[in-house]
Amino acid sequence: MKEIGVYIHIPFCKQKCLYCDFVSFENKEQMQKEYVEALKKEIENWKVNNKDYVTRTIYIGGGTPSYIDSKYIIEVLKSVGNAESITIEVNPGTITKQKLIDYKDTGINRLSIGLQSSKDELLKQIGRIHSYQDFLQTYNLAREIGFDNINVDLMIGLPNQNIQDIKKTLEEICKINPEHISVYSLIIEEGTPIQRLINNGELKLLDEELERQMYWYVKNYLELNGYRHYEISNFAKPGFESKHNLDCWNQKEYIGFGIAAHSYIEGKRFGNITNIEQYIQNCKNNDFDKNGIIEETQNKSQMMNEYMILGLRKIDGISIQKFENKFNENPIMIYKKELQKLHEEKLVIIDGDIIKLSNKGLDFANIVWEEFV
Numbered sequence: 001m002k003e004i005g006v007y008i009h010i011p012f013c014k015q016k017c018l019y020c021d022f023v024s025f026e027n028k029e030q031m032q033k034e035y036v037e038a039l040k041k042e043i044e045n046w047k048v049n050n051k052d053y054v055t056r057t058i059y060i061g062g063g064t065p066s067y068i069d070s071k072y073i074i075e076v077l078k079s080v081g082n083a084e085s086i087t088i089e090v091n092p093g094t095i096t097k098q099k100l101i102d103y104k105d106t107g108i109n110r111l112s113i114g115l116q117s118s119k120d121e122l123l124k125q126i127g128r129i130h131s132y133q134d135f136l137q138t139y140n141l142a143r144e145i146g147f148d149n150i151n152v153d154l155m156i157g158l159p160n161q162n163i164q165d166i167k168k169t170l171e172e173i174c175k176i177n178p179e180h181i182s183v184y185s186l187i188i189e190e191g192t193p194i195q196r197l198i199n200n201g202e203l204k205l206l207d208e209e210l211e212r213q214m215y216w217y218v219k220n221y222l223e224l225n226g227y228r229h230y231e232i233s234n235f236a237k238p239g240f241e242s243k244h245n246l247d248c249w250n251q252k253e254y255i256g257f258g259i260a261a262h263s264y265i266e267g268k269r270f271g272n273i274t275n276i277e278q279y280i281q282n283c284k285n286n287d288f289d290k291n292g293i294i295e296e297t298q299n300k301s302q303m304m305n306e307y308m309i310l311g312l313r314k315i316d317g318i319s320i321q322k323f324e325n326k327f328n329e330n331p332i333m334i335y336k337k338e339l340q341k342l343h344e345e346k347l348v349i350i351d352g353d354i355i356k357l358s359n360k361g362l363d364f365a366n367i368v369w370e371e372f373v
């Protein structure tokens with residue numbers, strides 16, 4: 001049996017945040033039932049045709065999976081079956097005690113809660129539907145019900161955010177002691193409301209130097225408080241690293257169900273269409289092939305390049321031995337020119353069996369990726 005990760009996309013949000021361009025909709029609540037029916041069909045169809053896979057991890061993301069009725073989440077998970085790690089993304093403005101009880105009863109053992117900041121003015125400014133108090137209520141309920149593996153999403157580089165805000169948020173979060181913390185630098189995506197607000201001068205983008213200062217403040221603070229920085233944007237108490245995401249960074253296989261979900265199987269990367277009406281129709285007609293668009297069929301060299309890019313995201317970097325075991329090639333030989341240049345520029349460290357980003361490389365990771373594209 002081969003192991004696989006399963007991603008399930010729930011494309012509904014109560015209200016779109018001003019910075020977000022993930023495929024998710026507000027005002028399409030009436031489609032939830034049909035969408036879940038389509039999802040279940042897509043999952044069943046895949047399972048019938050792929051009996052040699054066993055599910056290792058399940059990640060229910062979005063959008064906002066916690067926005068829809070928890071009976072739908074239960075139904076979808078019944079279709080997939082069990083796994084050792086099952087995560088669901090939760091927005092504090094959408095949660096009830098009953099939903100959390102249902103998640104626990106159905107085998108979900110990890111919550112990922114979107115907070116972004118503990119400062120209510122900032123939450124309002126970026127269009128979040130909840131306050132810090134709402135987050136605390138969700139978090140405390142989750143603990144009460146017995147969730148012992150919780151991630152909190154934070155953001156840095158927000159307009160009007162300063163180091164003091166970051167410090168306050170980190171103090172508050174470390175007090176409640178989640179097992180995992182993700183910290184994302186704001187990316188201004190094309191066509192988002194926040195981009196318009198910045199372009200017309202209503203909001204001001206932070207300068208890059210301040211954003212980097214925030215990053216290093218977060219890194220130092222969390223490391224001093226018992227979190228291990230294990231991926232560019234991720235920190236965990238020892239043993240609580242995200243299994244699902246680590247498998248993706250280790251170039252393991254995963255299958256995505258639902259609109260806009262991505263898959264990586266047998267060296268092929270493919271993504272589902274993003275049109276929800278079309279997706280539902282295709283599932284109704286059993287035309288599952290029409291939902292997937294193959295983006296890349298990798299040859300060995302492309303697979304090795306991608307392995308480098310994904311692997312260097314991890315703070316521990318890449319093991320030369322593991323690379324050799326997987327590809328029968330020595331990465332130092334294959335990437336002699338690139339690694340020499342990155343080493344001279346002090347962006348990458350080569351130490352015994354390990355190739356990894358230096359501290360400078362963490363700030364200029366994009367320059368490192370370019371060498372392997």
Ligand SMILES: C[S@@+](CC[C@H](N)C(=O)[O-])C[C@H]1O[C@@H](n2cnc3c(N)ncnc32)[C@H](O)[C@@H]1O
Nearest residue numbers: 019020062063064089091114153184185186187
């Ligand atoms: C699918 S959401 C998490 C669950 C839920 N939808 C919520 O927002 O609470 C994934 C996370 O991605 C991050 N994110 C989304 N858009 C981003 C952007 N443009 N720049 C940086 N981080 C972003 C946010 O931290 C967000 O919590």
Ligand code: SF4
Nearest residue numbers: 013016017020062063
């Ligand atoms: S950040 Fe989360 S809640 Fe906000 S629009 Fe994106 S998916 Fe929806």
